[in-house]
Amino acid sequence: MSRVRSVTAAALVGLLAVAGMTGRAAAQATASITATAAVTGYAPLTAAGVNNLDFGAVTAGTPKAPTSLSANAGRFNLSGQVSTPVTVTFTLPTVLSNGGNTIPVTFATTDGLLWTTYPTTHTTFNPNAPFFTTTDGSGNLVIGISGTVSPPLATTTGTYTGTVTLTVSY
Numbered sequence: 001m002s003r004v005r006s007v008t009a010a011a012l013v014g015l016l017a018v019a020g021m022t023g024r025a026a027a028q029a030t031a032s033i034t035a036t037a038a039v040t041g042y043a044p045l046t047a048a049g050v051n052n053l054d055f056g057a058v059t060a061g062t063p064k065a066p067t068s069l070s071a072n073a074g075r076f077n078l079s080g081q082v083s084t085p086v087t088v089t090f091t092l093p094t095v096l097s098n099g100g101n102t103i104p105v106t107f108a109t110t111d112g113l114l115w116t117t118y119p120t121t122h123t124t125f126n127p128n129a130p131f132f133t134t135t136d137g138s139g140n141l142v143i144g145i146s147g148t149v150s151p152p153l154a155t156t157t158g159t160y161t162g163t164v165t166l167t168v169s170y
Contacts, residue, residue, distance in 0.1 A: 010039035032158030043081040043139060047168050053145055061153040066146055076166045078141040087169050088112075088131040088143055093162030096149060103151040103160050113144030141168075 004008055014058055050088055053074035058064045066072035088104065090112070095102040112127035125131045 005085050038150070042084065042170055043170055045080040045170065046078065050077050053147060053164060058149055058151055060151045063148050064149040065148045069113060069122070069144065069146060073113055074145040074164055076143045078143060078168050080135050080139050081162055081170070082139040083134060083137055084170060085132065085134050088133060089167045090127045090145065091165040092127060095163065096160035096162040098158040098160045100154065101156045101158065103149055103155055105147050105149050105162060107132040107147045111146040113127045113146065115144060117144035120170045
């Protein structure tokens with residue numbers, strides 16, 4: 001019987017040795033690199049309202065546009081990618097309000113203003129439709145807006161206001 005024990009003990013030691021070898025990890029190594037991309041994209045677009053559309057003193061019953069486009073037209077300064085096409089759109093009011101009172105305001109097909117040299121030179125466009133233009137060699141644009149108010153006779157005296165919103169996109 002002692003012989004059986006020693007064979008069994010030797011077999012058990014061998015079995016444990018084999019089990020220990022299979023549980024060990026093989027040699028391994030890790031490494032990493034950085035992924036880079038040099039993207040040529042667009043500069044961010046910015047828009048700033050710099051002058052309110054001012055009709056000045058208006059007499060009830062008499063339509064009135066701004067007296068001076070350079071001084072009284074609404075004006076926006078835009079900045080973006082150099083010499084890049086952009087689309088300019090307006091959200092325009094149909095009335096100006098003073099509490100519960102309103103007066104009509106209209107924007108004709110030549111009331112959009114593209115200032116090529118502010119305040120002396122501009123071209124006109126229809127502000128009621130998308131306007132396609134291009135930023136200048138510095139990435140800038142000066143866009144203006146005019147219009148006409150037509151307060152009916154017997155309009156209540158007061159200051160009437162509305163909001164003109166410009167959106168520009170590449």
